Each structure stands twice: as structure tokens, then as C-alpha cells.
Amino acid sequence: MSDSKECIRVALVGPQITCWGLQQLVQSSPRFSLVGSAPSLSTCMQGAWPAAADVVVVDFDDSEELPTLLDFLGVCAARLVLLTAMTEVAALDGAVLKGLQGIVRKSEPPGVLLKAIEKVHQGELWIDRGSTSRIFVEMLRQKAARNDDPELARIATLTQRERQAIAALASDTSAPGKVIASRLCISEHTLRNHLSSIYSKLEVSNRVDLYAFATRHHLDKPQLRAT
Template identity: 30%
Template sequence: MIRVMVVATSGVVRAGLSAVVTTNQLMTVVGSASDLDLLAREIGRLQPDVVLVDLGNNPQQSVWKKLLLLNEQQDPLGLIVMVEELDSIDLEAAMYSGIRGILPNSSTESEIVAAVEAIASGLVVLHPDAIELLYRREKVWNNPVQTLTTREIEVLVLLASGMGNKLIAKSLHISEHTVKFHLSSIFQKLGVSTRTEAVAVGVRLGLIML
């Protein structure tokens, strides 16, 4: 019997994930938690084989540090994280923290159950979209990028602070059209397709600091 613990801020999500797990006769839900701090307090007592964690739509860098600490304090955990947008997380940091599986929230019941089974067997599970993201980022990392201009770096810094195009334009005293032009150039030079990826690559290349 595979012992599973479910972690999610939303009670509805916890109930839904628990229901998915229990559709498989070889799995049982031994407990649930509303956050990682509660998980840390309960995990030693409940001794799950797999921990299914829903991170919602805003996973912070501190999450990976907490999960890494959990893995260091306990026997290696079968951690699966579910996120709303795969490109919103630092996949490298997630894997380094000891996570064994990464799935989008849109995963089907059969995908979730299959992931739990695989991780309980000692395997690593990555959704195809996560593998594609890693591949794209690896290409950027291993290939020289064109140098950003001073203005493009300024735009990237403001982008990293969470500003939208209108606020960036106001801050730099330029038009929104010019902001869009700079963003297009940044995306092309860094080999990315989203604002999140642009910031992540900019940090990795040392162009900006968070």
C-alpha cells in the first residue's frame, strides 16, 4: 500500500487530490496539510511514501528552500509538486530541492495516479512540458546570447520587479510601443518566449539581480 500525504492551501484542492489518490486501491491517504510548515510537523509521525504538494499559481523561491530542508531532515521524500504554470517556477532549483515529480494543475487523474506510483517506485516524473522548458533553457544556457543594450537591461530590471508595460513606459519616460519593441528584442536575444523566462535567464546570466 502506497502511503500518500496531500498538501494544499485550499481545502477543496486537498479534498480533490485525496479523492484522486483513493481511486487506486493500492494507495491510501494518511494525512493532509494546509502548508509546508504543518507538513514538516506531521511528516515524521505519518511516514508517507509520497507527498503530493499543490503550489497553486505563485510558487516562491522560499518553497524550494523549505522542501530542501525537509529532505535533509527526513529520509528522501517522494515529493510531487503541482503548479498552475510550469514556466512560473525555477525548474533547476526545484529539482535541486529533492523534488521527484513536477506536474501542471491540469494533469488528469490517471496522470496523477501514475506519477504517484512511479515515484513510490523510486523514479523521477517530469511532465513533457517541463522537459521542453528544461531543454529550451539548456539551449539558452549553452549558446551565447546577443548582448543587451543598456536600455534593454533597464527594461528587464523593471520587468523583474513585476511592472507591466504601462508602468515601465512611465518609469523610463518612453512610450508603451517602445517598451514592446524592447521586450521583443530582449526575447529574441535571450531565446525566450515569456516574461517569466526572460527574467529567469537574465538572472542566470548575471544581467540582473532579484
């Protein structure tokens, strides 16, 4: 992880007027140093690029730009954050799976972009909770397909709420269902329904088996940070 006090070198890619606004935002904090800008990813791919950047903020809303973004990911050593109003979640999820480290919606307050730059620089992903869940499942699906691992394939069928329940149960094996349900802000009845579904999907028969399965596959760990 990068030193939290290190000045983060930021480069911008986008229309001139957008880059001007982003420049004012980035330069408003001593945590960041602007090292350059470019009008488009195509320009960057032609070699007009400040190589010293730690994080690159790319601004576009057209999904047709995504292939160029993926090409740029392959040649750019910096971490990338996409600032966008795109709604094509499958395309954005695919970009994250191929190396995009952050997505910030244009509807978010300006401070969110600065926070995203900082967290991405520290090696974290910056994506919303819905994307985190979908991408996690897709990563498991792809890994299971590569390895032909039936247990990973079963994990990929879990919902986000079921994974949260597993993590809560595995982190405190002695806690009664009432306590676990309270921590998850659900009723005991809902927790029992989750457990029934989890046992069926993972092919385990009780909490002891579930704990063993969860620790073996790191399902007892917190999920990736999400916005």
C-alpha cells in the same frame, strides 16, 4: 525499485478543499493508501507530519513557497510530487535538481497524478520532456564545472535532438544514414546537419569516433522517462 503491487502510502499537503478532492482521487484506487494531510509546508516543518508516507503530494502555485519546499526536501524521507500551475520553469528545474521527484501540472487529467505517484514511488522522475532536456544539460554543466572536465562541458552544448541522434547512431552502428533518419522521423539532410553540428561540438571526426565517445559517456542510453 519498489514492488509494483505494494500499497503506496500517500500524504497530502495543501488547502483543505484541495486535499479533500485529492483524497477522493487517491482513495479511488486500491493501489494507494492515504496516511495523512497537512494544510501547508510550514505546518509540516513544525513537526505536524505523518512519517509513514511513501509519497507526498504538495499543492501550491506560488513560487515564494519553493524555498520552504526545498527545506522540506531536506528533512522528509518520502518522495515528493508537486501539483502546480506555476510557469517559472527555471525555479521548478532548480527544485528537481535539489531533489523534487515529480511535477504534475493542474491542467493534466486526474489519472496523470496517480501515474506520477506510482512512478515516483518506483524511483523514477516524473517531469515533462522539456524539463528533462534542460535539467540534463544543467546537470552536465554543473558536473563539468566541478570536475573541470572538457568532454562533459562539450556534451552540455548538445541539443535534445542531437542527443537523440547520437543514441540512435550508437545503438546501431551498421545502419545507413537513411535508416537512422527514418527512425528519428527526420530527413537524411537534417541528419547530416545534426551530425555536422555534433562532430563540431564533440570534436570527433566520424561515426566510429562518435560511437566511442557516446559509449564512454553513456550517450547511447535512453533518456530519463518523461511525461
